[in-house]
Amino acid sequence: MPFREINSKMVEATVVPGQRMFSQRGAMLAYRGDVTFTPNTAGGQGGVMSMIGRRVAGEATPLMTVEGNGTVMFGHGGHHIQVIRLTGDTLHVEADRLLAFDGTLEQGTMFMGSQGGVMGMVRGQVTGQGLFTTTLKGHGSVAVMAHGGVIELPITPGRAVHVDPQAYVAHHGDVRNKLSTALGWRDMVGRGSGEAFQLELSGSGAVYVQASEEKL
Numbered sequence: 001m002p003f004r005e006i007n008s009k010m011v012e013a014t015v016v017p018g019q020r021m022f023s024q025r026g027a028m029l030a031y032r033g034d035v036t037f038t039p040n041t042a043g044g045q046g047g048v049m050s051m052i053g054r055r056v057a058g059e060a061t062p063l064m065t066v067e068g069n070g071t072v073m074f075g076h077g078g079h080h081i082q083v084i085r086l087t088g089d090t091l092h093v094e095a096d097r098l099l100a101f102d103g104t105l106e107q108g109t110m111f112m113g114s115q116g117g118v119m120g121m122v123r124g125q126v127t128g129q130g131l132f133t134t135t136l137k138g139h140g141s142v143a144v145m146a147h148g149g150v151i152e153l154p155i156t157p158g159r160a161v162h163v164d165p166q167a168y169v170a171h172h173g174d175v176r177n178k179l180s181t182a183l184g185w186r187d188m189v190g191r192g193s194g195e196a197f198q199l200e201l202s203g204s205g206a207v208y209v210q211a212s213e214e215k216l
Contacts (some may be wrong), residue, residue, distance in 0.1 A: 018068060019067075022100065034070055039065075047206075054106065080210070084142045084172070086105065091137075091167065092175075097144045097145050101142040101143065104138055146212075147210050150211070152207075161201050164201050178200045
């Protein structure tokens with residue numbers, strides 16, 4: 001069920017019988033029709049392990065299961081909303097940036113250090129962002145939140161994209177990530193963003209970057 005963008009800070013989704021979607025708690029602004037909102041204790045299709053992953057990472061974003069027959073308007077905190085449509089690939093996104101997504105998408109959790117090694121762990125410790133990222137896979141739509149607008153940057157073979165870790169919103173495709181720094185270990189202590197750290201994404205896909213480094 002695709003989202004219809006009402007403006008840069010609000011989206012509308014159609015809910016039909018027999019299908020469900022998930023939203024962040026507090027994201028519902030208004031709705032029409034016979035729609036129910038139920039706290040989700042299973043962490044979407046990712047199950048209990050998905051919830052555990054987010055809680056270990058300090059990203060225990062509660063979800064609501066949305067079902068029924070009607071339309072729902074979503075928004076949260078006045079943040080900019082970007083709609084991403086998946087056609088079978090996997091989207092990686094910070095858990096607290098998820099606004100709403102189709103229930104047809106398979107949800108999971110990935111440890112960023114599994115791709116970035118030790119530096120992937122530094123990303124979580126120094127920049128204040130989680131060591132885990134939520135994954136959504138399949139065919140469907142995802143609405144994510146960001147500060148100050150979002151730009152989609154293509155990632156092509158042989159041309160890596162470097163992003164400030166705190167400006168990172170999400171990425172999809174066959175992409176590897178690695179955090180690098182031009183500073184020594186002593187200089188890294190107490191520094192969290194800017195040119196000192198760069199999240200390098202390589203492969204084939206796209207990365208979504210927000211205009212502000214402010215954390216949600």
